[in-house]
Amino acid sequence: MSRILTMARAGREALDWEMERRPEIVCLGEDVFKMGGIFGTMDGFGAKYGPERVISTPISETGFIGMAAGAAMAGMHPVVDLAYIDFIGVCYNVLLNCASKTHYMSGGAVKVPMTLLIGTGGGYNNAAQHSQCLHATVAHIPGVKVVYPSNAYDAKGMLHTALRDDNFVIYLTHKGTAGVGWMGPPIPTTLAEVPEEPYTVPFGRVKVYREGTDVTVTGLGMSVHEALKAAAELEKEGISVEVVDLRSLVPLDREGIMESVAKTGRLVVTDEDYLSYGVSGEVIATVAERDPGVFKKPPVRVTMPDIPIPFSRPLEQAVLPLAGRIADAVRRLMS
Amino acid sequence: MATDVIIPHDLWEEDDKTGSIVVWLYRDGSTVRQGDVIAEVLVEKVTLELVAPASGVLRIRVEPEVVVSKGDLVAVIE
Amino acid sequence: MPLTPELRRGFWRTMCLSRAFDDAMIALYWEGKLPIFQFGAGPLPGELHCSNGAEPVGAGVCAALGPEDMITADHRPHHVAVARGVDLDRMAAELLGRRTGLSQGKGGHMHIYDPAVNFASSGIIAEGMAVAAGMALARRLQKRPGIAVAFIGEGAANQGAFHEVCNMVGLWKLPVVVVVQDNEWAVSTGKRESTAVERNSDRASAYAMAGEWVGTNDPDDIFLAAERAVARARAGEGGTILELRTARLAGHFMGDQQAYIPAQMKQVDPLPLYREKLIRDGVLSAEEADAIAAEAKARIARAVEFAKASPWPEPAEAMAHVFAGEPA
Numbered sequence: 001m002s003r004i005l006t007m008a009r010a011g012r013e014a015l016d017w018e019m020e021r022r023p024e025i026v027c028l029g030e031d032v033f034k035m036g037g038i039f040g041t042m043d044g045f046g047a048k049y050g051p052e053r054v055i056s057t058p059i060s061e062t063g064f065i066g067m068a069a070g071a072a073m074a075g076m077h078p079v080v081d082l083a084y085i086d087f088i089g090v091c092y093n094v095l096l097n098c099a100s101k102t103h104y105m106s107g108g109a110v111k112v113p114m115t116l117l118i119g120t121g122g123g124y125n126n127a128a129q130h131s132q133c134l135h136a137t138v139a140h141i142p143g144v145k146v147v148y149p150s151n152a153y154d155a156k157g158m159l160h161t162a163l164r165d166d167n168f169v170i171y172l173t174h175k176g177t178a179g180v181g182w183m184g185p186p187i188p189t190t191l192a193e194v195p196e197e198p199y200t201v202p203f204g205r206v207k208v209y210r211e212g213t214d215v216t217v218t219g220l221g222m223s224v225h226e227a228l229k230a231a232a233e234l235e236k237e238g239i240s241v242e243v244v245d246l247r248s249l250v251p252l253d254r255e256g257i258m259e260s261v262a263k264t265g266r267l268v269v270t271d272e273d274y275l276s277y278g279v280s281g282e283v284i285a286t287v288a289e290r291d292p293g294v295f296k297k298p299p300v301r302v303t304m305p306d307i308p309i310p311f312s313r314p315l316e317q318a319v320l321p322l323a324g325r326i327a328d329a330v331r332r333l334m335s
Numbered sequence: 336m337a338t339d340v341i342i343p344h345d346l347w348e349e350d351d352k353t354g355s356i357v358v359w360l361y362r363d364g365s366t367v368r369q370g371d372v373i374a375e376v377l378v379e380k381v382t383l384e385l386v387a388p389a390s391g392v393l394r395i396r397v398e399p400e401v402v403v404s405k406g407d408l409v410a411v412i413e
Numbered sequence: 414m415p416l417t418p419e420l421r422r423g424f425w426r427t428m429c430l431s432r433a434f435d436d437a438m439i440a441l442y443w444e445g446k447l448p449i450f451q452f453g454a455g456p457l458p459g460e461l462h463c464s465n466g467a468e469p470v471g472a473g474v475c476a477a478l479g480p481e482d483m484i485t486a487d488h489r490p491h492h493v494a495v496a497r498g499v500d501l502d503r504m505a506a507e508l509l510g511r512r513t514g515l516s517q518g519k520g521g522h523m524h525i526y527d528p529a530v531n532f533a534s535s536g537i538i539a540e541g542m543a544v545a546a547g548m549a550l551a552r553r554l555q556k557r558p559g560i561a562v563a564f565i566g567e568g569a570a571n572q573g574a575f576h577e578v579c580n581m582v583g584l585w586k587l588p589v590v591v592v593v594q595d596n597e598w599a600v601s602t603g604k605r606e607s608t609a610v611e612r613n614s615d616r617a618s619a620y621a622m623a624g625e626w627v628g629t630n631d632p633d634d635i636f637l638a639a640e641r642a643v644a645r646a647r648a649g650e651g652g653t654i655l656e657l658r659t660a661r662l663a664g665h666f667m668g669d670q671q672a673y674i675p676a677q678m679k680q681v682d683p684l685p686l687y688r689e690k691l692i693r694d695g696v697l698s699a700e701e702a703d704a705i706a707a708e709a710k711a712r713i714a715r716a717v718e719f720a721k722a723s724p725w726p727e728p729a730e731a732m733a734h735v736f737a738g739e740p741a
Contacts, residue, residue, distance in 0.1 A: 058607035
């Protein structure tokens with residue numbers, strides 16, 4: 001196997017395969033017919049499947065995401081492209097009170113199988129309203145599955161899984177990892193050999209990118225790749241870092257996290273989302289609840305601080321959880 | 336027999352613009368089929384696809400992030 | 414106010430200044446970003462949505478406003494900001510992320526705030542609708558003069574916020590002018606593909622607002638319509654949906670090839686048309702028109718120089734300004 005794909009291409013392949021076989025799948029979103037969604041996940045689908053199944057919508061998120069939920073309840077499996085996660089503010093009620101809660105409130109009588117594709121993250125100087133991660137904001141809602149692949153192999157496998165799930169799944173991709181040209185050349189660790197045939201990657205399992213013995217560094221989305229850069233640097237200093245990609249927030253592989261930290265005894269949690277009330281605290285709580293005795297040193301969080309993301313390049317670079325900050329945190333734990 | 340992989344003259348409109356390969360979708364030495372998308376080419380902010388003109392073994396001659404013009408040889412398929 | 418030659422020369426000056434600003438920013442934008450596109454590279458990183466083609470909207474509407482009036486703009490704010498008199502040096506510095514910028518580099522080009530001239534913008538579609546209505550409500554409660562103007566695009570008129578706010582403006586007769594800038598395209602989605610009515614001004618009747626439509630992208634016509642809307646608002650007669658047909662000559666954002674625009678829908682640059690009109694009407698000679706344009710370019714060149722010579726913010730400044738009442 002020698003074919004290498006970007007995350008964007010891998011995701012497109014999964015959606016295309018499912019759409020070819022399952023008429024209940026329809027695509028909705030702004031500009032999806034002509035432009036194929038933020039990462040081109042639906043690139044060329046307009047011509048291939050026609051305007052009935054690839055529906056460009058007005059800028060009416062409350063309306064079309066609510067309609068996706070309704071169509072799901074009526075037997076379809078809508079796939080909605082919401083471009084940037086910053087825009088969930090417009091349609092949050094659908095996520096918060098409708099698509100997430102209907103199955104429960106109906107006592108299991110009504111299913112809402114829909115997949116929401118959203119881009120996250122900053123690092124490209126697009127300021128406070130177009131650079132957020134907000135994955136904790138959606139993962140906090142009971143009744144939503146939230147997955148976050150960080151490489152092309154997982155991008156394809158997890159999208160197949162999402163499209164075959166009977167639930168509301170939010171499928172996140174950090175803009176910087178997708179491998180779309182407008183974000184610059186792809187990060188090498190996001191590229192992967194991807195089989196042409198379909199396959200699924202189950203939700204709720206961490207992926208150990210790199211095994212190590214001294215420190216566990218957890219990440220998700222872009223911060224996985226920053227952690228990998230840091231780990232490569234630290235290896236030269238004789239520090240062995242285990243890099244664990246959470247890749248699925250709901251369900252979260254708590255045992256997988258515990259297993260790694262029990263081995264290394266030291267934990268650095270990286271997250272491009274805001275520091276407080278988020279995934280970084282959840283990871284540490286996961287270990288502390290099971291056995292705080294495994295910590296040789298108190299765990300450290302390397303995240304976006306609790307500030308709106310600044311526009312100016314030196315300001316944004318200073319607050320992102322980049323490899324340098326991660327490596328410093330690891331060194332402090334080892335000293 | 337080897338087939339040159341060149342940047343097609345109709346890949347983008349303006350002749351004076353340059354691009355660059357952002358990613359090879361097959362490793363050097365891989366077997367490719369005619370019609371496979373083998374690389375992505377970025378011109379300004381637009382991503383374009385480079386298609387294999389023949390089947391065979393791909394020999395990459397131009398690495399990503401090197402500036403290329405229309406007509407440049409970027410690989411050979413043996 | 415009659416459409417005096419002086420006023421019309423002012424429109425030309427404002428339009429030239431706005432165009433010069435955008436042209437300068439476009440040049441800065443591409444600096445350092447090629448051959449391999451990188452958002453973060455060059456003096457002006459991030460996304461950039463330029464106003465080329467929409468200059469008559471800013472010039473015509475803002476000329477009908479007084480200093481007490483309040484403005485919200487959207488992700489494409491430059492033409493309104495320039496026409497409103499936002500500080501050009503500090504706006505340029507903000508786009509370049511410098512400490513001397515309007516927001517000390519915190520906001521960038523979509524988030525322009527200049528309280529000295531009651532100007533604010535936001536990158537979220539239709540967000541400014543409710544904010545403008547709230548500003549108008551505040552002035553009513555404070556018994557102070559001042560109306561509010563929300564500048565949005567035709568795509569934003571399909572947001573829930575648009576319809577909720579229009580209803581309240583109509584219900585409470587709030588002094589609000591909603592300027593719907595119809596440049597025909599919401600990214601790649603044409604108005605006919607997204608909007609159930611031909612004109613958003615027709616939607617006014619559903620909300621007990623006045624509706625006006627101007628199809629010329631000419632600042633004279635825009636000014637006169639805006640003046641009528643502003644007069645109604647000041648007189649307590651309530652709000653107006655003022656839809657203005659305009660143009661988006663530089664794409665949705667930088668790098669947008671606009672391949673989705675069919676040849677027959679190619680848009681016209683309003684600047685040469687207005688220049689010709691002023692010369693034809695004897696308001697300006699060709700030399701005078703070109704002198705004004707050259708002066709505008711020189712003014713913007715000074716703003717760019719100011720911005721480029723300005724210091725970067727210190728990294729620690731990222732932590733300041735989250736809350737009011739704390740030391741910066």
